[in-house]
Amino acid sequence: MDILPVPDGPAVIACNACRFSKEEREDGAGRRGGAMLAEELARLQAEDPAYAGVAVHAMPCLFACTEFCTVHLRGPGKVGYILGRFTPGEAAARAILDYAARYADSAAGQVPYRDWPDGVKGHFIARTPPAGALVA
Template structure:
């Protein structure tokens, strides 16, 4: 089984700037926020992958919950903050605790509501991708 959080590294800032005054993308801050929360919680059980441009440029920051056995989800308009990172990780954990990857809406962290763009079913066993 493969599960990961995939974060776009090239996402622009909410105000439209590609880079801030420090020369960083919003995506780089999102990666940092998620990695910081994981480190502070002593978690090494979550795979973080980075990807340049997830083609969701109208709703940065883009984060994908990828799973080869459950539904995978594309999210956007995530703020590159600690609070958003905590919500993403909480939802990721709930997702992993389900058989299909379908988390009941009432259980979602508030900061995850309104961020989901699409879900993709896993590739069926024996099916060619």
């Protein structure tokens, strides 16, 4: 395993090896859902200035293999989140990035529920503490 350094700022890391769905490993064209979601996240982030404060990265396997189309949301000094069970495409990518932009603007990574885009509700899998800290 190689470690690839990236800038330390708010980021969405997409698992580009994730299954297409709970039932299917790939779509009809042989593409994994994670790769499709990662591409859509990168495209939207590059095109929309509202997402300039959030980096988008892809890596193989977040080890959330009982789920599909998973992403990790992280930022320095912030609580992190693993989200999944998305249908790869623009709607999911936009909901993830809309949440990520609010996350980036938050002090500790906590976004009030009333500000969550509908597209991320029900997709949270885990919450992770920031490095060197715990959530009280």
